[in-house]
Every structure is written in structure tokens, then in C-alpha cells.
Amino acid sequence: MTGPGPRLFSRGSWPEASRVSEILRRETVGGMLLLVAAGAALVWANSPWAATYRALSELTVGPESLHLRLSLASWAADGLLAVFFFVVGTELKREFVAGDLRDPARAALPIAAAVGGMVVPAAIFIGVNVAAGDQDNLGGWAVPIATDIAFALAVLAVVSTHLPTALRTFLLTLAVVDDLLAITVIAFFYTDHLAVGPLALALLPGGLFALAVQRGSTRWWILLPLAVATWALVHASGIHATVAGVVLGFTVPVLGRHALAERFEHVLRPVSAVVAVPVFAFFAAGVTVGGVAGLVDALAHPVTLGVMAGLVLGKPLGVFITTFLLAKFSRARLDDDLAWRDVLGVALLAGIGFTVSLLIGELAFGYGTVTGADAKIGVLVGSVLAGVLAAVVLVSRNAAYRRIHRRETADEDGDGVPDVYEP
Template sequence: MAEGVGHPVRRPHRGRDAVRHRASREISEQRAEHEPERRGGGAEVPLPGGDGVGPAVGRVRARTRNWVTRETIGGALLIGAAIIALVWANSPWRDAYFSLSEVTVGPEYIGSWYAHLNLSLADWAADGLLAIFFFVVGVELKHEFVAGSLRNPREAGVPMLAAVGGMALPAAVFAVVVLTMGDTTAIDGWAIPTATDIAFALAVLAVFGRGLPTAIRTFLLTLAVVDDLLAIIIIAIFYTEEIHWLYLGLSVLAVVVFGYFARRKTPHLWILIPLGVVAWVFMHSAGVHATIAGVLLGFMIPAVAIHGEHHPRTHRVEHEWRPISAGFALPVFAFFAAGISVVDAGGFGELVVQPVAIAIVAGLIFGKLIGVLGVTALLTRFTTLRLAPGIGVRDLLPVGFLAGIGFTVSLLIAELSFPGDSEHTDGAKVAVLIASLLAAVLAAFSLRSDAKRQRSDDMNLDGRPDDIHEFIGDDKDVKR
């Protein structure tokens, strides 16, 4: 069990059927064997023993990796980077921040097909570093579809459809608000409140959800990965102005070759990394947002054990790349994306009353909550679909708030919706930050309230005892 979620807490069996209990436990153990690194971003790396420089360096790397991939730390790094950017962008030295953001790096030969790679540091963070994050998301999605929580559509039906409701309603709320307030020029930002930040949401759940069944975390993870998949599709369809099909074809070819070498008995990084870079460059040249290349490359990693290996390669790849994503790529992106000069934009009060800002806050807070809760309530009442054992509809109040933490992906969509010097850019970004913070606070309070309330033996109302053995947190966090 990973840091931030805690070790499984075993309670004495309270059901009446010992055989059912034993079978359930065996199933849980089999799932744990096939998914040893799913919860909390990956299992802890054991510290290598021995003396000398090599083992000492190995221990430092292992400790750093274990620290960075803790969900609470990942969320803290995101928030910290955003706060630093906001403070700097509104300080007397804010010109230095924006000058740093605009520093260009890359080839400058005019007329060359690769001249588009002469990007500012802010663009490199959004197009390049964020591709690493989406690569990890792609690996995670591949595992969930093949061997994880999405492998059984019937079992995953409720959170998957709740994710759809949690995206459709915020978009509708956004459109209604901006049209009602008469700002039709802001309608392009309809997709901003549809996103959920997996890292941030899971970090809040890990800290404030102690004592609740881990099935709630699985529900949130399933909802979030489907949310990310739909957000990726939205970016590919609605935020691509012109497609250069030749370069897109070359990018897909590079992805396919990457997949071939990723399945070889001995996949070599000196082959895979250059192929990944080539796929990214051609995707960027095609006019499609380059983060899509990261997702496609992630889907190429085998999600079942091959060549006599004990675990799927998705585990190992996620294990290697998640520290880079959580500890570097996401914080750097947040640093460049969240730097909004409220002073230069006319003041905080002027930004938050913009129709686009009100629409985003309403979409992320109310749209997400009502969409997730509403779809779940309808499904469990009028269809044969049920929540997983241990989860009740009441548990989805904090989940709905957690889904309203847009942050990383919402900031990305805000930049794509209002590029350049759009009058809506600053207001949209401020609204994303405010809504994400407000959603996190509401989720924290509702999680602690939910954890203190008495739970029944049949929370999902399927007529059978839930037989729950795993809880978020340590022994001291769980009521006896």
C-alpha cells in the first residue's frame, strides 16, 4: 500500500457467511497481486543495502522517489508552485516573472518545418512537460482498461457514467451563465470546468479521507481517469485549428514503432525515448496539441505480463516516470500557468466578477457536484447498476467536491480556449484557482464529516453485507 493512503486495516469479519468472507478475501489478494502499485501512485521502493557510494546514491534516489510520489506531496508541490507564481506575478518584481516566462528556447531558422519549436518557456511547460504528465495518464488508463477498475464495464459503469455527467453539466452551467450575463465572447471556454485534477483530488482524499473505505478512492480514480480521457478527446477535437495530415501520420507511425520496441523482451530507453520525442515533434508539427502524443505513447505500454515477467510493464513504466511527472513536470507547468498579475489586470475584484470567472466557479463547484451525484442517484435507483461494496450515495458528496478540483487540466484548457492576450485569460485562470481551492476545502470538511458518521453493513443497498476490510489511513484512523 502506497504512502498517503496507508496500509489496509483489517477488521474482524462481521458477516454471517465465513465461506463468502474467505472467497472475498482470496479475490482481494488476487487483485492485489496483479495490481501491487495502483493505489497511491506506486509501491514504495525498498532502500538498497550495502556500503559505498553506489548503495548510498541508490538510497537517496529511493527516498526521493518515495517522497515525491506520495499523493499528499504531489498535491503540495502543485499548490506550492502555483502560490509562488501568484506571489511573484503580483510583486514589484513581476516583470522578471513574465520575462522568464517569455524566454524562447529552440530552433529559430525561419521557413524550416521545425521553426515552430522555437517556444517560450511557458509554452514548453504546457506542450512539452505536460506531455510527460499525459504519458503517465496514458499508462494509467491503459492499465485500468486492461487489468484495472475499467476492465469490467458493468462494475465500473456507475463511476464511468458519473464522470460523463460530471463533465456535461459543468459545460452546460458555464454556457448558461455566460449567455445569461450577455458575454457571448467567452463561450469558447465551455470545456474549462469539465476537468478534474487527479493528483490534487487524490491528495485531498488521502489527507482528509482517513477511516473511509478504499472503495471510495477507487470510485474517484475511475471517475478521474475517465474524466481525463474525455478531456483528452475534447482537446483533440475542439482545440485543434488545422491538421497537417502528413505530420500526423508520421507521428502515429513513430507511436506504432515505439509500441513495437516497448513490447520487445528487452526494451531499451535509448530507443524508446528518441522515438517518443519524434512522435511528440511530429504531433506538434501536425497542429494537434502535442500532449496527445503522450497519451498515445502511454497506451503502447503492455498492461499484461509478457516474456515471463511477474508484473505488467505499465507498473514499471509508471514507477519510473511518475516521480518526474509529479515532482517536476506538473509543478513547473503550474508555476508558469498560474502566474496571473491581478494588479495589472485591474485588480482581483474586477477579475472575479467577469462572466467567465463566475461561470467557471459555478461549473466546477455546482456543476460537478450535481452531475456526479445526480447521475449516480438515477443509475442506482432506476437501473441494475450499483455502487461498489462499502460505498453509499452519501459518500459521493465529498467525491463530487473532489471532482471540482480542476487545476492542472483546467488551466491547460483555459490557455487553449483563450490564447494570447485574450481579455478572458486572467479571469479564467483566477476562477480555476479559486474554484479548485474552494472545492478542496468543501471536500475536506465533507470527508471528515462522512468519516465520523456511523456506517451500515450494506452501504450500497444491494441486499448483501459489504464485507469491507480495507480503509484509507492507518489503524489509528479507523474506528473500531
């Protein structure tokens, strides 16, 4: 695209770029641990000791009187992932208040791309299953809609590519909006029953938590019990408990005298990336394939095919086509350093749907079900395929990325701010 017009994927400011770089460094470590945990689970679940893996996953702990006697797998999905979604909530609020999403012009691209990246894979999943006459499984339409930023960054680390700052910022913002859409889908479409009483009661500790953080309180012995009480009551209401994490994250102030978002993220992001997500992956990814024959049978199932097609084709198509159409109708053009091949590579990275896709698969089909196992296989294989395709596209641009990286990190005057960000 040539001619005058606004620029897509502009570099942005140095404070924003440095903040994004710090977040992505931490998520990359978490992504590596996620891959190790998922790999260990797959090996164990397909070894002669598979029964011990299932027994560990199904081991129940917790107080029965509070309806919290859950399996370890459920504790990982409902409890630990609430920490992950709390971090997502604070990041979302930061983006809307002080980040790219506060500017409607800059927010339009990642929001539109995230919506496109949700609608197209969902439609493909539904189309595959309707064509196969397997309409009983249409409840899994949301499995391929999510993007796993940690897994995507792990792929980038493995192939040693330096995405330009603008693309890294877009990928992170896209994933943040994607998480918001995913948790909204979980809340509205995967709530089997709603108990209004516990949900109303959750407003009390949740409101006290919001009041405390708005006043600048960081006393863990106040905030932690309030957060846990809110989580437990939301869990009892029938809404997936991770929703409580996002809502509480939204209450944390970003700006002003009592701004705590950055402090909370600094403390909890490592817990989320190093503990919560890898442990969830360990319990969620351990599907017993049943050898080559079992894998072949699973890959032929409409649920598996729908999830794989949604992630590998639908997600990239949704992100890429939406971005292209937005550029066409707004008469925008790519930044001079970038090509549409770069956008395709990032769109393929968005097809890595690991963590939230596994969670939605369990909610849609149930833990330990045959169809749920097919959905997991679709998520695992689809995410790996999307990662491989993204790596092929991005590695082909490594020489250009190295040139951009040198320019974006050059600091001739030694003032700590790369020269490209200075007027």
C-alpha cells in the same frame, strides 16, 4: 436505498486496492508540490517583481528550424505535460485491460459519472455566458470539465481523512476516465489547424515505438528518441502535443510476457508528479490579479463566474446525480459502510479541476490574454472552493472513515493481506 440489488462502491480485490493505494501515495506528494508551485507563482506574479515572472514565462528557447522555439510556459504545457499524459495513457490502458474498466458492470459507474461530470459543468458555463450576453467566450466551455487527482489528494492529506478503499478507487478511476475525455476534447475541439503531413509522418516513429515496447524493449536510447520524434511531429501537425503522450501510453503492453506498463509507471509517475505537473502549475497559475479591486472585477466576469460555477456546482452535481440515477435505475445500493454524504464529498473533490483546466483555459483563450487570466482566476478560486466544501463534508465523516480504515488494514494472521480481503 434498501432491498436486494448490486452494490455500488464495493471494496474490490486486495491486489487492486494495494495498487491504487501506491498510486495515490505518489500522487499525494505531487499534489503537495503542485500547491507549493502554484502558490509561489501567484505570489511572484502579484509582487513588485511580477515583470520578472512574465519575462521568465515568455523566455523562448529551442530550435527555430524545427518550429520548436517556444516560451518556457509553452514548453511546460506542451512538453512536460506530455509526460503526465503518457502516464495517463498507460493508466488508462491498465484500467481497461486489467483494472475496474475491464468489467462493464464496474466500469459503468465511473464512466457515467465522468460523462455527467463533463456535461453539466460545460452546460453551466455556456448558460452563464449566454445569460450575460458574452457569447464570444463560449469556446471556454471545456475549462471546468476536468478533475485534478493530485490536487484532490492533497486536500485529503491536509484534512487528514482516510477515504475508504472503494471511494479512493472510484475517485482514481473517475479521474482517469475524466483525463481521457479531456484529452479527447483537446484533440477535437482545440485544434486550430491540422497539417496532415506531419501527422502522417508521426505514425512512423510512433509505430516503431509501439513495436519496440510490444517486443519488451526498455532501451531508453531507442524509446526516448522515437517518443520525442512522435511528440515533435504531432506538435507540428497542430494537434496539441500532449495527445501524443496519451497515444504512446496506450501502446505500452499491460499483460503477458512483455508487460511494461507497471515498470514505465514506476519510472515516470514520479517524474510526472514531482516535476512535470508542478512546473506546469508554476507557469500556468501565475496570474496577476491587480489587488482587491482587480480580483473583484475578475470575479464578476462571465468567464470567471462560468468556470467557478462549473467546478463548484456543475462538476459535483454531474457526478452525484449521475451516480444516484444509475443506482436508482439499476436498483443498486451503496455498500453497507457508506452513505450518500460520502458520494457527495467525492463529487465535490471532482470539482477540483486545476491542471487540465488551466491547460484548456490557455488553449481556449490564449496565453497572456485578459480573458485567459479571468479563466485562470475562475479555475484557481473554483478549485479551492470545491476543495474546501469537500473537506467540510468528508471531515464530518472522519469517525466512520477511521473505523473503516482500521477494519481494512487489520491483519490478525500476519500474512501481509488485510483480513477483510480474505475469504
